[in-house]
Amino acid sequence: SQTIHQWPATLVQPVGSPLSLECTVEGTSNPNLYWYRQAAGRGLQLLFYSVGIGQISSEVPQNLSASRPQDRQFILSSKKLLLSDSGFYLCAWSRGLQAKNIQYFGAGTRLSVL
């Protein structure tokens, strides 16, 4: 069966510090991968998605970036965090259009920027 791992579960970072969140998927190959951000009490905002190694689509212009160095690894980064970067970051995977884009989410990382 497939599993998705995200870490860390919680993170407290000062403004201006760098960020690296990692997501890995097990039990499948060539998944589509997604990064979402959810502000407190709000909806799911798609940040980046990737349909293959080195292929990243950015949905929202901001100080975040994403990379996919390996088939089942997706990394969200920032060089300098802003207060507005606080939120719940969720990674998700899918088998793409052939599986109707059904997405499965990781447990998430709760980021507080102080």
Place this chain on the structure above:
Amino acid sequence: QQPVQSPQAVILREGEDAVINCSSSKALYSVHWYRQKHGEAPVFLMILLKGGEQKGHEKISASFNEKKQQSSLYLTASQLSYSGTYFCGTDTGTASKLTFGTGTRLQVTL
């Protein structure tokens, strides 16, 4: 553009029914429904494909009107475990991504 869900929030007593609506301004290939419990990740409930399909999951069912680009989620005889925030996710079929709605917070009380 983000799909609009209504109502934004609803409080039910256990055993009551509820309907959550999702409306999109774009032509859709499918509509997905997810439930997120507080502090947890969203969990997939069901998918509706264009064609007016109606599906069910225990006492939760949904419909999709592709002409109106609207979907409704029906929760029958609600249970405490139904509490959470419900999101619809819309797929235009042109890219490998979903656009999630504004969310509906459902609270079921005794």
